[in-house]
Amino acid sequence: MPARSTILLMVWTCAVVSSARSQTTEDLQRRIEELELRHSAEVDALREELRAVTRDAPREVQDGEPVPRRGLSEGGQTTVFDNLFNPAISVIGDFVFAGSDQDDAFDRLNRFTLRDVEVGFVGRVDPFASYQVYLHIEEETGFEIEEAYVFVDDALPDTFELKVGHYSVDFGKFSALHDHDLPMLDKPQVLQDYLGGSLRGTGVELHHWTGLGDTSTLRWSAGITNGIQGDAHSMFGPAAGHHHSHDGADVESFGKRRFENFAFHGRATAVVELGAAATVQVGASIAYQPKAVRFFEDTSMQPFRRSFEQRVVGLDATYRNVDQATGRGVVLVGEALWSTQEFSNDGFDVSRVGAFGGHLCGEAFLGRQWSVGATAGAFEHAEDASERSSDYGAFATWKVDEFNRLRLEARRFQDPGPDSFGISMQWTIILGTHGHGIPW
Amino acid sequence: MAFLGRRVGRWPASCIGSTLRRASRLSTAIAIAAVATSLVAQVKVVTTTPDLADVARSIGGDDIDVRSLTTGEEDLHLVTVRPSFLVQVHRADVFVQLGFDAEHAWVPALLQKAKNRAVRPGGAGFCDASVGVTPLQVPASVTRDAGPDLHPRGNPHYNLDPRRMKIVARNVRDCLVRVDKEHRDAYIERHAAFDAAIEHRLAQWTKLLAPCRGSAFIENHRTWVYFADAFDLKIVGSLEPRPGLPPSAKHLANIIELAKREKVRLVVARPRFAELARRVAKDCGAEARILQIGSLASGRGWLAFMDDIVAQFASVLGPDGSRR
Numbered sequence: 190m191p192a193r194s195t196i197l198l199m200v201w202t203c204a205v206v207s208s209a210r211s212q213t214t215e216d217l218q219r220r221i222e223e224l225e226l227r228h229s230a231e232v233d234a235l236r237e238e239l240r241a242v243t244r245d246a247p248r249e250v251q252d253g254e255p256v257p258r259r260g261l262s263e264g265g266q267t268t269v270f271d272n273l274f275n276p277a278i279s280v281i282g283d284f285v286f287a288g289s290d291q292d293d294a295f296d297r298l299n300r301f302t303l304r305d306v307e308v309g310f311v312g313r314v315d316p317f318a319s320y321q322v323y324l325h326i327e328e329e330t331g332f333e334i335e336e337a338y339v340f341v342d343d344a345l346p347d348t349f350e351l352k353v354g355h356y357s358v359d360f361g362k363f364s365a366l367h368d369h370d371l372p373m374l375d376k377p378q379v380l381q382d383y384l385g386g387s388l389r390g391t392g393v394e395l396h397h398w399t400g401l402g403d404t405s406t407l408r409w410s411a412g413i414t415n416g417i418q419g420d421a422h423s424m425f426g427p428a429a430g431h432h433h434s435h436d437g438a439d440v441e442s443f444g445k446r447r448f449e450n451f452a453f454h455g456r457a458t459a460v461v462e463l464g465a466a467a468t469v470q471v472g473a474s475i476a477y478q479p480k481a482v483r484f485f486e487d488t489s490m491q492p493f494r495r496s497f498e499q500r501v502v503g504l505d506a507t508y509r510n511v512d513q514a515t516g517r518g519v520v521l522v523g524e525a526l527w528s529t530q531e532f533s534n535d536g537f538d539v540s541r542v543g544a545f546g547g548h549l550c551g552e553a554f555l556g557r558q559w560s561v562g563a564t565a566g567a568f569e570h571a572e573d574a575s576e577r578s579s580d581y582g583a584f585a586t587w588k589v590d591e592f593n594r595l596r597l598e599a600r601r602f603q604d605p606g607p608d609s610f611g612i613s614m615q616w617t618i619i620l621g622t623h624g625h626g627i628p629w
Numbered sequence: 630m631a632f633l634g635r636r637v638g639r640w641p642a643s644c645i646g647s648t649l650r651r652a653s654r655l656s657t658a659i660a661i662a663a664v665a666t667s668l669v670a671q672v673k674v675v676t677t678t679p680d681l682a683d684v685a686r687s688i689g690g691d692d693i694d695v696r697s698l699t700t701g702e703e704d705l706h707l708v709t710v711r712p713s714f715l716v717q718v719h720r721a722d723v724f725v726q727l728g729f730d731a732e733h734a735w736v737p738a739l740l741q742k743a744k745n746r747a748v749r750p751g752g753a754g755f756c757d758a759s760v761g762v763t764p765l766q767v768p769a770s771v772t773r774d775a776g777p778d779l780h781p782r783g784n785p786h787y788n789l790d791p792r793r794m795k796i797v798a799r800n801v802r803d804c805l806v807r808v809d810k811e812h813r814d815a816y817i818e819r820h821a822a823f824d825a826a827i828e829h830r831l832a833q834w835t836k837l838l839a840p841c842r843g844s845a846f847i848e849n850h851r852t853w854v855y856f857a858d859a860f861d862l863k864i865v866g867s868l869e870p871r872p873g874l875p876p877s878a879k880h881l882a883n884i885i886e887l888a889k890r891e892k893v894r895l896v897v898a899r900p901r902f903a904e905l906a907r908r909v910a911k912d913c914g915a916e917a918r919i920l921q922i923g924s925l926a927s928g929r930g931w932l933a934f935m936d937d938i939v940a941q942f943a944s945v946l947g948p949d950g951s952r953r
């Protein structure tokens with residue numbers, strides 16, 4: 190009996206010990222799994238931090254690790270002709286056939302024209318700024334620097350940005366757009382007359398935006414340039430041709446540049462969201478040059494100095510409602526401009542001209558590929574408000590794909606001279622880097 | 630001091646005491662409000678798609694406030710940036726993108742303009758969901774000759790593969806842990822539950838589509854490669870001759886002939902190509918299914934979306950489908 194009890198006690202003890210050991214094993218296993226789970230994310234995060242730290246920091250190559258040779262010549266240095274840090278390049282071609290019944294037809298009419306080859310170079314200078322260069326090349330005039338500016342986009346506080354160089358001035362809806370980005374062939378006639386097409390300048394422009402609630406933004410910019418300068422590459426109308434206007438360079442030819450010789454510009458615009466597809470934008474812009482001086486020759490070829498004060502104020506509104514799923518919708522743009530110029534010939538014969546003009550543009554998107562639209566504009570001439578011009582037209586655009594676009598446009602012009610009618614076929618292609626940006 | 634003395638001199642002591650008491654109460658109230666606000670402050674997460682928002686929501690729970698910039702119906706390559714995008718990204722703690730260049734046309738400009746370093750690439754709050762995801766259809770050479778919608782880093786529609794979405798969930802979890810260490814344990818716990826839910830549903834979906842293995846179907850745009858890879862289905866052609874190019878009549882004729890030859894029973898397309906898909910399906914004796922390629926912001930989330938997609942495929946390609 191004692192022996193049997195002893196055996197039973199031993200069996201029971203073994204069972205208890207075994208059970209306890211089994212429980213301990215399971216418990217340990219469970220604890221290990223918990224710890225692994227608990228710390229896996231932390232370990233991953235630490236590894237990520239380590240990668241981030243070591244990515245930029247110099248380190249020694251470990252035994253057996255392949256030596257990175259990228260960007261290094263056999264001499265172990267970055268070569269003079271290294272291309273690792275080359276900027277992104279884009280090329281845009283704009284071919285136009287334009288026909289017109291205009292009597293004094295500008296030499297681009299009734300022929301095929303390579304209106305624009307735009308070559309863009311964009312890249313980062315350092316963590317604080319990018320540099321953007323856009324060259325315009327065309328058949329007759331060769332090439333010009335359309336824009337070339339440093340964009341300090343990551344060094345200033347809050348949402349401030351600074352543009353320094355030669356750039357399209359932030360004015361209205363269409364002035365700053367390159368011609369191939371327009372919904373129609375040419376910039377509105379009123380912009381060509383009051384601003385010279387695109388308002389360009391060499392100077393400094395400060396930008397800032399802020400949120401108004403959750404679904405609206407207010408953006409403003411202010412800048413100073415050497416002068417009010419226009420750049421146009423229009424095919425039709427009284428301002429057809431490639432020309433610059435009011436470049437302000439003459440100011441330097443008669444002596445010291447004064448503060449009043451600079452031009453000042455500013456814009457404020459608010460974009461309000463009306464749902465998943467619709468936005469309304471309203472904006473106000475101003476360009477002002479207190480005193481520009483230029484030299485002209487009178488009928489007897491005698492030079493005389495003409496100074497003038499110029500001010501252009503613009504108001505614009507845009508309604509955009511395009512379904513992001515189907516690509517169908519409409520965009521409506523309206524812009525009104527007031528131009529004021531006060532002339533003085535060598536301090537005498539002071540005259541002041543105030544002129545008003547505007548334009549409307551509507552485009553209906555039938556899908557991702559097709560859109561049709563119409564434009565109309567009317568204005569008093571900036572240098573003689575008694576003369577008036579107007580135009581209206583219609584266009585159809587076929588986006589073959591994202592990088593290939595064809596457009597047919599017809600337009601009628603009414604000027605102090607004979608009325609005219611024009612029809613154009615435009616083919617625009619895009620190569621290389623491009624971005625859709627922010628439509629504000 | 631003389632000035633202060635004059636001011637104090639004009640005010641009775643009781644008035645000063647009362648003012649100080651009020652100021653003390655006010656400052657206490659402000660302090661309490663500040664503490665309360667910090668206690669309930671949620672991590673602001675902005676995602677480019679509803680799928681990613683749903684993953685973030687599953688892992689972040691009530692500790693985060695998630696918003697998707699798109700509704701799921703857009704073409705992700707052609708999204709127009711609206712004011713709310715800027716405001717949301719500017720205020721965000723975490724930004725999650727699909728990656729593989731899916732959002733290349735608008736996200737880089739958006740991140741640049743939103744001026745929030747924390748959610749830019751390199752920032753703690755930037756989460757590229759595609760990190761660690763093995764891409765498919767990576768082009769051998771990068772040329773537009775292969776189509777306007779070419780993706781140099783591979784097809785970006787990996788949200789249709791549950792196995793790859795497990796990697797996405799891990800990426801999102803890691804980003805949340807990085808940004809909000811205070812709720813690390815909660816994120817890890819919810820991620821484990823979400824991961825288990827995907828695993829569980831994956832087993833169900835695999836079982837449901839098992840009879841369809843090797844079945845051929847036609848897509849409109851190169852979208853379904855990850856789904857086909859996950860469930861062993863076969864894509865025999867696309868209605869688009871090349872990504873981003875609309876089909877010509879000749880190409881459609883070739884596709885219909887191919888579909889007949891390969892005994893294709895299903896043509897899938899997004900809603901805006903419904904008419905074309907139905908026409909082709911009718912001509913080749915197949916069925917058309919009009920499907921979204923990701924969950925909708927108004928929907929019931931990514932798992933429910935996948936439930937629906939799998940059911941749609943099974944209904945046509947499965948044993949009860951329209952067999953020839």
